[in-house]
Amino acid sequence: MKIALGCDHGGFGLKQEIAAVLKDCDCEVVDYGCYSSDSVDYPDIAAAVCKAVAGGECERGILICGTGIGISIAANRHPGIRAALCSEPFSAQMSREHNDANVLCLGGRVIGGALALQIVDVWLKTEFSGGRHLRRIQMLD
Ligand code: RB5
Numbered sequence: 001m002k003i004a005l006g007c008d009h010g011g012f013g014l015k016q017e018i019a020a021v022l023k024d025c026d027c028e029v030v031d032y033g034c035y036s037s038d039s040v041d042y043p044d045i046a047a048a049v050c051k052a053v054a055g056g057e058c059e060r061g062i063l064i065c066g067t068g069i070g071i072s073i074a075a076n077r078h079p080g081i082r083a084a085l086c087s088e089p090f091s092a093q094m095s096r097e098h099n100d101a102n103v104l105c106l107g108g109r110v111i112g113g114a115l116a117l118q119i120v121d122v123w124l125k126t127e128f129s130g131g132r133h134l135r136r137i138q139m140l141d
Contacts, residue, residue, distance in 0.1 A: 001124065004058035006032040006049040008042040010066025011108035014116055018062065021117055027124070030058055046074035053102050054080035061103040062120065068107035075103050082137065087111050092119045096126035098133045 003022065007015035012034060022029045032048040034040045042065045049061040061083075065071035068085045075083035083103035084095035087110055095101035104123045106116055128134075 001027040001060065002058045003027055003029050003124075004032055004049040004052040004061040005029050006045040006061070006071075007034060007064040007108065008045055008066070008071065009034060009037050009039050010042075011064025011068075011071070011106065012037045014106060014108035014111075014113060015064050017113045018064075018116065018120055022120075025124075042071040043074040046071050047078070050075050050078035050081045050083075050103065054078055059102075060124070062106070063103055064106045064108050066107060066109040068105040068110060072103075072105035075105065079141065082140065086119050086123070088115070089118050089122045092123040093126050096123055097129045100128040100133070100137050 005019055019029060019031060033045060046063055049063055052058040053061040063071045063075055072083045072085040075081050081103055082099055082101045083105050084101035085105040086092040086095060
């Protein structure tokens with residue numbers, strides 16, 4: 001799986017932790033920045049990752065800002081993007097099964113690295129259930 005990864009300065013540390021782990025997984029990661037803890041604007045990073053996902057270059061995206069809120073709001077303004085802000089694994093699982101979320105958002109100042117990695121793991125492994133949920137996500141576009 002090809003994954004687009006992005007963060008602002010509030011999510012930079014967590015993005016680095018996630019990138020380090022995904023490097024050893026059976027997936028390809030494209031890092032859309034930011035590349036330091038210097039201040040950047042999360043809508044720009046969300047746009048780059050969402051363009052890659054909506055355009056089909058990457059299958060899924062992971063976005064991180066300080067709370068995950070701003071970057072999830074920004075991501076969900078892009079057509080074809082279903083971004084889910086998750087702070088625990090159950091929501092991450094359901095965001096895949098019921099919502100076919102194609103972007104996962106995390107708060108780098110909200111959750112720690114170990115929990116974030118559990119969330120990422122379940123989110124990447126869980127498939128969309130389809131059925132009645134397909135009709136509902138089709139109503140979103
Ligand atoms: C940046 O300071 C912070 O506002 C941002 O990372 C995010 O939390 C916004 O929702």
